[in-house]
Amino acid sequence: MKRIPLHQIWYFVFVLSGAVFVFIARSTFNEYILSIINFVGIYIILAVSLNITNGFTGLFSLGHPGFMAIGGYITAVLTFPVAKKAMFLELPGWLSHLALPFLPALLIGGACASLTAFVIGVPVLRLRGHYLAVATLGFLIIIQVLITNWESVTRGPLGMNGLPALTHLWWVYAWVVITLYVSWKIKFSSYGRSMLAIREDPLAAQCIGTRLFRTRVVSLALGAFFAGIAGGLWAHLVTAITPASFSLVLAFHIVVMVVVGGSGSISGAFVAAVLFSTVTEFFRPLEESLDAYGIGEIFMALVLILILIYRPTGIFGTREPGFLTAKRT
Amino acid sequence: MLKIDDIHVYRGSTHVLKGVSLHVQQGEIVSLIGANGAGKTTILRTISGLLRPSRGKIFLKTSKTSGETDIRRVPAETITGLGVTHCPEGRGIFSRLSVKENLMIGAYLRKDKEGIADDYARICALFPILGSRSRQTGGSLSGGEQEMLAVGRALMSRPELLTLDEPSLGLGPIIVDNLFSVLAEINRQGVTLLLVEQNAIKALKLSHRTYVLETGRMALSGPSAALIDNEKVKKAYLGGT
Amino acid sequence: MSGGYIAQQIVNGLILGSMYALVAIGFSMIYGIIRLINFAHGEIIMIGAFLTLGLLQKLQLPFPVAAPLVLIAGAVVGIIIEKGAFRPMRGAPQVTGFIASLGVSIMLQNLGILLLTAQPRNFTFPDYLQAVVQIGPVSFRTIDGVIMASALALMGGLLFLVHKTRLGMAMRATAENIDVARLMGININRTIMATFAMGSALAAIAGLMWGGKFGQIDPLLGFVPGLKSFVAAVIGGVGSIPGAILGGYILGLSEVLFVGLLPPIYSAFRDAFVFSTLILILLVLPNGILGKKMEDRA
DSSP: OOOOOHHHHHHHHHHHHHHHHHHHHHHHSOHHHHHHHHHHHHHHHHHHHHIIIIIHHOOOOSOHHHHHHHHHHHHHHHHSOHHHHHHHOOOOHHHHTOOOOHHHHHHHHHHHHHHHHHHHHHHHTTOOHHHHHHHHHHHHHHHHHHHHHOHHHHOGGGOEEOOOOOOOHHHHHHHHHHHHHHHHHHHTSHHHHHHHHHHHOHHHHHHHTOOHHHHHHHHHHHHHHHHHHHHHHHHHHHTEEOGGGSOHHHHHHHHHHHHHHOTTOHHHHHHHHHHHHHHHHHHHHHHHHHTOTTHHHHHHHHHHHHHHHHOTTTTTTTOOOHHHHOOOO | OEEEEEEEEEETTEEEEEEEEEEEOTTOEEEEEEOTTSSHHHHHHHHTTSSOOSEEEEEEOOTTSSSSEEOTTOOHHHHGGGTEEEEOTTOOOOTTSBHHHHHHHHTTTOOOHHHHHHHHHHHHHHSHHHHHTTTSBGGGSOHHHHHHHHHHHHHTTOOSEEEEEOTTTTOOHHHHHHHHHHHHHHHHTTOEEEEEESOHHHHHHHOSEEEEEETTEEEEEEEHHHHHTOHHHHHHHSOOO | OOHHHHHHHHHHHHHHHHHHHHHHHHHHHHHHHHOOOOTTHHHHHHHHHHHHHIIIIISOOOHHHHHHHHHHHHHHHHHHHIIIIISTTTTSOHHHHHHHHHHHHHHHHHHHHHHHOSOOEEOOOOGGGTOEEEETTEEEEHHHHHHHHHHHHHHHHHHHHHHHSHHHHHHHHHHHOHHHHHHTTOOHHHHHHHHHHHHHHHHHHHHHHHHHHHSEEOTTTTHHHHHHHHHHHHHHOTTOHHHHHHHHHHHHHHHHHHHHHSOGGGGGGHHHHHHHHHHHHHHHOTTTTTOOOOOOOO
16 A cells, blocks of 8 residues: 655645634634634635735736635625615626526636636736736726726625625635645646746746746636635625725735745745734724724734845745655655 | 955855956056956956955055055945946946946046046047047947947046956957057056956957966966967967967 | 817816826836836825925915925935835845835825824815916916926926936936946945935925815825826836826826716726726837836846
8 A cells, every 4th residue: 555645644634623623613603703714714715826826926916806806796796686686786687587506606706707817817917027016906906996887787886785694614614725725736736836937037937948928827817716716705704895895905915925924835825814814803903992093004014024125035935844745754 | 556365256156266366566457368257257346346255355556545455345336436447348338328428427436627627538539439429329339439438438537447348349350459559558648457358369469467367266377478478378268379 | 078178178187297297207217226116106195295284284384485395305205215115125026126115105004094094184275376367268276387387397407407417417327237337436325315315305296286286185195196107107118207207298188188078987987097008008018108128127
């Protein structure tokens, strides 16, 4: 019988203990704490999916919340009960009679986000470095404007509320596991290695013959898919969705997580997402009680700048912790 | 005037100069030849303060230094003020500045307006093409003209020691001859020259002494006239007999 | 749609364009010398606006005294940002500098919220600046005229500084080739600092103008105009000061005409239009109209 590789054992351990944790959490914690854990999970999905786009290939996308919005809104419209649709939205015939269960709606939302990524990726991914970053920012703003003004479908700036509260911890947990699994598989496949090669030196990678452009588009689309899923999960957790939720500030938050964790490192993104969301939750009541709004953001920005100056590769760099990558004992 | 004492220089993690020593007396023309990648440019950049040696010393004595000083830690911006001007590899012309501005920026650290105006006139006399093109941008000049501009710009700082990095690179033989006769003239007028060159024969003919650098170490040195007849030099750099 | 209406729109576009141009110059100058996009530049507009409000209302200073003070304050803020955030980042990859400046931008916005609350404040200039002037079909307030005139004066002054002074020559040389500039004896740190100071001074004055033009200011006011001014700089060619001026006016005019000439249903899409233009220019004409090819500073 073949020896089971060490990292697979660790993987089972993590997945199992995660499931146990979710089970216990759901029966012991109150609503408030459960919702925080849900948010942490969604942030993990966001950070790890941005890692696929930014971290592996060295692209820099600020457009992630845009994909989240696409996934979120489409999921919301699809799960919205038919009766309510008639009341609040003006949709084309076939859509207004449709109300889907959660999973198909999520998948369609994610797929649409992915498709959008393909469509804008093909022209935009020819750009490099900070010009690419600015273009993705432009994309984000364009999406915001479109959502805010396409009132018949999205209800404009008011957004949609009264969404069915379909998200619970098992959903979030499942998607966290899927996102982590997919990221891990990609990173340690030959495809993933070519992605990292591109990031280290696009010129050299091109010489090796990796299809530079295709890889970039795929990494954008993949990251977008999970961002779309995260958007759908988020919308049905908060039971409301407005254009303001998908702002540059959110893009900044996700970027901070990836940078602090170490772009290219999945564990880094995971750890940073957990740290970041818990710290934000800590600051929120503090800000309210002191009537000093903005301290949390300032703190985050400071941490980012300090990390960029003193440890620009982030906490984990591009690596994963040794024990997770050891092949054989 | 200049004495380099056993310096080691790293570029990134590469050990480029492995214990190099040389000296330049006032009034001399010293040339430094060697294959590509031997480290010749690195030596000049270290003298100019763009690079720092990890070990060893560099001593400079000019009218602007207080006696003989160790300049290895002195930053590039200050070195020009000490009388050493570097004419960099590839000329380093500011292509978006005008020819006149390029010359004037050579005199950036000087405060004597009349002296600067005099020198400008003198350099335009030495290189007439610069005077006639003074309003054009540096980038619009040909290779040979740019080299003259680079040398002219260096002269605007009234250097005591002028280091030149491959001035003949990419230039046709007639222009190179012209350039080298100008360099000889500059030397006659009192400027000490340290010349790094790919074109070994021309360098040997112009200079009083020559150093031969091979992969970061000084291989040979001596009076240029003797080295021209040296067997090793002939084979490696002068194309045989 | 009458000629008078169009003329009015053009005048409005020129006034908006003047402000964009002033801020775009700063973006271009900073990009030109250190090859980094300074995201935080837009926030200096906000700082200038609030500072003006404080000087005029709290300290009751007369306008001609307040304005130069705002210029100086802007320069100081620029220097602080350069020393604190950009100098440590020198030599880092492009994207790192970009994220860092994004961080500074968010930090400044939230400092504003923290210290000044998110509430919009009313901005009022002394009465003599509010008077309305009518020339044919076109009307504007005195303050608008002052904005345009001072913008042009400042731009002229800056161009003079950059092309006719020793410091300006040093700035242009440093922007082209840092190593050779050092060999000339130019102090790079001081030159970069001066660039930041000048660009930021102009942005602060743009903040003063913004408050005067729109009457209401809040801590988040700098963000979108800052971004748009960056678009203007890209249109004209990043790194080129005349390009930034040209881009500023093109953007100001396009934005106003877009809203003024198209049916009202489209005016909400104004920002989408601006940023689509950005992406288009980046793809089709990356060096902008007047720009020169700029190698990265690795």
